[in-house]
Amino acid sequence: MTVADRRPRRAVPPTDQGHDLVRATVAVIARDGLRGLTVRAVAREAGLSEEAVLRSVGSTDALVDAALRYALDKSAGVFADLAAGSSLDNFVEHLTDLVARDPDLQVFQYELMLESRRTPRLDPHVKLLYATYIEATSQALTRLGITADDDLTLLVYSAIEGFIMHQLIAKDRPATERAIERLRRILSTAR
Numbered sequence: 594m595t596v597a598d599r600r601p602r603r604a605v606p607p608t609d610q611g612h613d614l615v616r617a618t619v620a621v622i623a624r625d626g627l628r629g630l631t632v633r634a635v636a637r638e639a640g641l642s643e644e645a646v647l648r649s650v651g652s653t654d655a656l657v658d659a660a661l662r663y664a665l666d667k668s669a670g671v672f673a674d675l676a677a678g679s680s681l682d683n684f685v686e687h688l689t690d691l692v693a694r695d696p697d698l699q700v701f702q703y704e705l706m707l708e709s710r711r712t713p714r715l716d717p718h719v720k721l722l723y724a725t726y727i728e729a730t731s732q733a734l735t736r737l738g739i740t741a742d743d744d745l746t747l748l749v750y751s752a753i754e755g756f757i758m759h760q761l762i763a764k765d766r767p768a769t770e771r772a773i774e775r776l777r778r779i780l781s782t783a784r
Contacts, residue, residue, distance in 0.1 A: 610639075610641070611649065611650075614635060614646060614656060614659070615659045615663045617635045617639035618630065618635055619663065619701045620697050622657075622704050622705070623700035627705065627712070628708075630653050630656070631653065632653060654714075661718050661721075664701060664702055665725050688757070689766055691757070692757055692769075699761055706722070731746045734746060734780075739783045741783075749776070
């Protein structure tokens, strides 16, 4: 734990510098893991002094909180895009574009999910991530004309998680697109 971690948490200011700090936090965690997150690393990534970071946010915990909110906001928009036009045809393109556009955001979330097993204070954040994504998946399916119970929603969400992980690790977008296309065809029969 660093000295910064013992300071009181405060919200990251909604300024350009605040957004730079959030994006720097995501980049550091995606590259170095949560254990590599320090004020120094975020400051270096954002091109700021450590003092400026500490004055702005006070702690790495505040940065993680803000980065999680950022991830939820960005991803919620993607789920809304998946159902845009109420067409399953958008499903393949939007999902693979999600990973291609911002792989660090996806890696950041996986890092937090895995770290929450070892760091109980992260558990509420990860539960919020999952609850948000499950709800967004259910809403997207409904907008696509699919009556989804809890089991189907979890199945689709889990498949999406798997597709994202596959594309991040295997870096084989065509294979991911083929698998998503198969899921799209299966879902088209659920209407």
